[in-house]
Amino acid sequence: MLEPRFQVDWLNDPRLAAHALSPVPVWLWSATEPRILWANAVAAAIFDAPSPAAASEVTFEPNHSAVAQVARLAGTLPQGLPRLERLRGFGAALGGTLVCQCSRITLADHRNAILIVSTERAGKELALPERAHRLLKDVDEPAALFTADGELIESLASARERMGDKRDLIALGAEKLAREATLNGRADGELGEGAVTLRKLGAGPTVTLLMLFTGPARKPAAPPVAPPVAIVPPQAPVAPPEPQTIASPPTVPNPASLEAPARRMPFRFVWQMDEDTCFTVGTEDFERLIGPNTASVLDRPWKEIADALKLDPSGQVAQALSARETWSGLVVMWPVDGSDERLPIEMSGLPVFDRDRQFAGFRGFGICRDTDRIDALQRQRSQTAPEPPPAIAPPPAEAPAPPLEAKVLPFPSAAPPAPRAPEPPPAPAAETPSVQAPALSPSEHSAFQELARELSERLRNGGEKKAEDEIAPFVAPAPLAPAAPVAPLAPTSLPLARNPNAARDTHEGRPILDRLPVGILVYRLNNLIYANRAFLDWTGYGTLEALTEAGGLDSLFIETREAPAGAKNGNGKTLSITTVNGNQKAVEGRLFTVSWNDENALVLMINTQPVVSDERGKAAEASLRRLEEENQQLKAVLDTATDGVLVLDRAGRVLSGNRSAQALFGYEATQFSELSFGDLFAPESRRGVLDHLDRLTRENGARMLDPGREAIGRVAKGGLVPLYITMGRLEGGDKVCVVLRDVTAWKxxxxxxxxxxxxxxxxxxxxxxxxxxxxxxxxxxxxxxxxxxxxxxxxxxxxxxxxxxxxxxxxxxxxxxxxxxxxxxxxxxxxxxAGKLDLSFVSIDLNNVVQQCVAQMQEDANRERVIIRTSLPPTLPHIIADARSVRQIALNLLSNSIKFTGAGGQVIVSTAVNDTHEVVLRVRDTGTGMSEKELQTALEPFRQLSTSARWGSGGTGLGLPITKALAEANHARFRIVSHVDDGTLVEVAFPATRVLAQ
Missing domain, CATH: 1.10.287.130 (Signal transduction histidine kinase, dimerisation/phosphotransfer (DHp) domain)
Structure with a gap:
């Protein structure tokens, strides 16, 4: 059945479609030939086949173990009835077996086949996108796979050409077909991209939908041709226009002001992350939903976004990202602009791997089902839509070029600005050809507003340029508030002073600024121009671009404070600056105006040393030295320990390790920081260790050590080492200490x-x-x-x-x-x-068996003048046991009791049901009894007691050992209690699982 539509034809059978994307291997073998008819992606990979179709082309030798086992199943399996079998060589570990559910089925062409479904994972672990990629590799038609929610998992290039930028079934307009396919297994219909067929794959929570484009692609309608627009050639540089030349631009319709219809479907968007978890959104709809202020923190690592917006207080998303596994249904409360309430959004993601199986990030989608809240936000923003920004009328082309100094924009002075003059009415616009104005996207509209605001701010705050030695006031970001002036920076101290070669000196002086121990930040208005390494390290940002993406000056929250009495420099002011972690740090600082590339700029210089008094500084230094000595001593102790010690964070990343851990795994100290905890263990132990670490980090109490567990470690050069692991959370709960012991000698x-x-x-x-x-x-x-x-x-x-x-x-x-x-x-x-005693387990009336044995031994009891008494309740339930061995047990116990009980003694035989629902047979006598040592001797084969000679009874010494062995063979519990001159009690208890209900 090897046809071009191989994969699609096999997926017509719902018995195979349910396992098409299963993470466990599933095979369909021919019952008459030594070959595979069909296999899912995981099962095909076990036999080194890159796709299910390739698995059918794998040839097997007649003596192959898999072929022999399938032949045995073909001859013994009944038709249609599944049976569990242990199979070897089907992806199980070396020397192990794989438990599979095997059944004989009849195909559509009336052939018999053997369906083998594994009950556990085996072979190479394949993520869902990789399984989907291998499945689609055998499909010739344009095809794509979607989740049950309609999100795209994988698609062929031919299908991507059909779909364009649409990445879900809702965008394709296939919601009705998806519901029909989910209910009936298949649905056919027409979309804007052509005729399609949807097929349901998988079962339960792993349902997916396979879309096949069965018809030719439809050609889109030709877009209307817009009339040509005249292109104005660029003009020569001119002087900035005067404030009175500002004119209002033509009104641009605001998309937010349009009344949108009530939303009935949930809001959906797609997102992705790279290997560094940098979070980006695929559409602008989500940015419009949460607002520009909240959206400004996007396009950064997830941890920074979560910390800034407080999205993941419990760390669920961070743990899912660190595990690098598929996750779904995690509700994240996103803030939105203009509201104190947060919007619940369900986020789901799956890991993405490249062709070399290297981790490449995550890809996922988000769903907001609160449609009422979304409608309320849209109505609120439409009512409060901002006025269109003022536009700047173009200057006349014949205006003379201003001198070079006029290009430098003046900066605000300490005095408050003069009130604005009323703006004159807009000048009539020149008649232009009737051309339809292009519409602005929301992001372009926002950028246009920001550009207009900044230009207007510059024009309103015009004035004379300050001298280079004039001191600018302290300012706080957005808005910049004036503060008390401080001493000026000497023009010769930094290469920022104004001179004819200012631009050249500025660029050449940057390496010098990077080496200074003080922090320097250069900015103009809200635009950051330069920051040296000391400033970036002190605030915690890696680059100036990272500080700009975090919000620039707004993210620093600069506040002025009074300098302490013991400060070293009384000329400066004490500032409070917020670092990347949200912590406010006190620092001494100064603000200067300088010329930077022929334009005025502000320079903020800070002293990165802590602002403390001399006495407190000495005490802090002494305390720091003491802590450093203690840390060195502790590190020396850990390095001399024979056990490896690792320190992890809550996400499972290795922070540090002692020398024993380095020697154990074969890594250098610097290499540990590049590893996660799961990288140090073999695949068979990794999941258990990571689950245990996850449970430990979730516990509220700070338990120092757990009972420990065994695992298999993986060293750097590829070897394996058995380990005994104990974990404990350190005080504070943010870090975990792991102690690893090499148990090779013990093993x-x-x-x-x-x-x-x-x-x-x-x-x-x-x-x-x-x-x-x-x-x-x-x-x-x-x-x-x-x-x-x-x-x-x-x-x-x-x-x-x-x-x-x-x-x-x-x-x-x-x-x-x-x-x-x-x-x-x-x-x-x-x-x-030897375990070869043939037992036939049937329902037995224990009372009836005991009565027969008592009647058989009554003659011996009369000859020895021993009285036998019985207590057999009529309501005793039947038991499941071997009748012959139970009769032998009763006869042996009665024979021993009669033999070791003197004349006039008694033997009491009873049955009962105890508190644990066990059926118990008890034989008690009033004979001579045995000590503890004699009791141990009596239970050994061929050993006889001295009481045997005293009472004139001989034997082989096999009575009690055989009785005990027969009781255990019937799954019963044998117990004997005896005391010298106080008789013996023997109890045989049949468990509740061997007792039949009445």
């Missing part, structure tokens, strides 16, 4: 003990088999001796002349009977020890 000792035990068991089994064979060989001639002696005793072939011969014959017959009994006991004991 070697354990293997030796296991090997010795197996050798002893083999020797015991050999001995038991030897006894069984010898007993069987002796019984045949012994039965002949007993039979001939019996014939001679009864003188069947003539009289015996001497009576003494008759007595000898009786002795021969009695000795043979005792010997045959001994051999039977030996044979039973050897069968029990």
């Amino acid at each position: 070697r000792t354990e293997e030796e003990l296991i090997k010795a035990r197996q050798e002893a068991e083999r020797a015991s089994t050999a001995k038991s088999e030897f006894l069984a064979k010898i007993s069987h060989e002796i019984r045949t001639p012994l039965n002949a001796i007993i039979g001939f002696s019996e014939v001679m005793m009864h003188e069947r072939f003539g009289a015996i002349g001497n009576e003494r011969y008759k007595q000898y014959l009786k002795d021969i017959h009695a000795s043979g009977g005792s010997l045959i009994t001994l051999l039977n006991d030996l044979l039973d004991l050897s069968k029990i020890e």
Whole structure:
């Protein structure tokens, strides 16, 4: 059945479609040929096939283990009835087996096949996108796979050409078809992109929808051609216009002001992250929903976004990202501009890997189901839409070029600005051809407003340029508030002073500024121009671009404070600046105006040393030295420990490790920071260790150490090492300490003990088999001796002349009977020890069996003048046991009790149901009893007690051992209690699982 539509044809069968994207392997084998008919992606990878279709082309030798096992299943499996089987060589670990559900099914062409469904994961772990990619590799038509919610998982290039920028079923208009396919398994219909077929794959929570484009692509209608627009050539640079030349631009309709219809469907958007978890949104709809202020923190690592917006207080999304596994349904409360309430958005994501199986980030989608809240936000923003920004009329082309100094924009002075003059009415616009004005997107509209606001601000605050040695006031960001002036910066101290080569000196002086121990930030208005390394390190930002993306001056929250009395420099002011972590730090600072690239700019210089008094500084330095000494001592102690010690953060990243940990795994200290905790373990142990770490970090109490667990570590060069791991949360709960012990020596000792035990068991089994064979060989001639002696005793072939011969014959017959009994006991004991005793478990009335045994032993009891008393309740439930062995147990116990009870004694036989619903058989006597040491001797084979001779009773010493073995063979519990001169109690308890309900 190898056709171009191979994969699609097999997926017509719902029995196979349910396993198409399953993470466990599933095969469909031919019942008559040694080959695979179909396999899902995971099962195909086990036999080194890149796709399900390639798995059908794999050839197997006739002696292949998989072929032999499938042939056995083909000959033994009943039609249609599944059966669990343990199979070897189907992706299981070396020497292990894989538990699979196997069934014989009939295909559409009336052929028989064997369907093998694994009950556990095996082979190479494949993420959902990779499984989808391999499945679509065998499809010739344009095809795409979607989740049950309609989000795109994977698609072929031909399908992407059809869909364009549409990435979900809602955008494609296939919601109705998706519902029909989910209910019926298949749906056919027409979309704007052509005829399609939707098929349901998977079952339960793993349902996906396969879309096949079955018809030709439809050609889109040609867009209307706009009339040509005249292009104005660029003009020569002119002087900035005067304030009175500002004119209002033509009114541009605000998209937010349009009344949108009520939303009925949930709001959806797609997002993605790179390997550094930098979060980006695929559409502008989400940015419009949350507002420009909130959207300004996007396009950054998720941790920074979550910290800035307080999105993930419980760390669920961070843990899902660190695990690098598929996650869904995590509700994140996103803030929105203009509202104190947060918007609940369900986020789902899946990891993305490149062709080399290297992690490349995440891809996912978000859903907001609160449609009423979204409508309220849209109505609120439409009512409060901002006025269109003023536009600047173009200057006349014949205006003369201003001198070079006029290009420098003046900066605000300490005095408050003069009130604005009323703006004149707009000048009439020149007649232009009727051309439809292009519409602005929301992001372009926002950028246009910001540009107009900044230009207007510059024009309103015009004035004379300050001298380079004039001190600008302290300012706070947005808006810049004036503060008290401070001493000026000497023009010769930094290469920022004004001179004819200012631009060249500015660029050449940057390497010098980067080496200064003081922080320097250069900005103009709200635009950041330059920051040296000391300033970036002190505030916690990696680059100036990162500070700009975080909000620029607005993110620093600069506030002025009074300098402490013991400050080293009384000329400066104490500032409070917010770092990247949101912490406010006090620092001394100064603000200057300088010329930077021929334009005025503000320079903020800060002293990155802590602002403290001399006495407090000395105490802090002493405390710091003491802490450093303690840290060095602690590090030395950890380095001398034989166990490896690692320190992890809550996400499982390795922060540090001692020398033993470095030697254990073969990594250098600097390499640990590039690893996660899961990278240090073999795949079979990784999931258990990470789950245990996740449970430990979620606990409220700071438990220092757990009982520990065993795992298999993976060293740097590829080897494996057995480990014993204990974990504990450090004080504060933000970090976890892990202690790892190499248990290779213990494992070697354990293997030796296991090997010795197996050798002893083999020797015991050999001995038991030897006894069984010898007993069987002796019984045949012994039965002949007993039979001939019996014939001679009864003188069947003539009289015996001497009576003494008759007595000898009786002795021969009695000795043979005792010997045959001994051999039977030996044979039973050897069968029990070898595990070869044939037992037939049926429903037994224990009271009836006990009564028969009491009647059989009554004659012996009368001869020994022993009274037998019984207590057998009529409501005792039946048990599941072997009737012959239960009768043997009762006879042996009665025989021992009668044998060791003197004349006038009693033997009490009873049955009952105890508190744990066990059926119990008890035999108690008033005989001589046994001490603890004698009791241990009695339970050993071929051992007899001194009481046997005292009471004149002999035996082989096999009664109690056989009884105990038979009880355990019937899954019963054997218990004996005895005291000297106080009798013996023997109890045989059948468990509740072997008791039938009445």
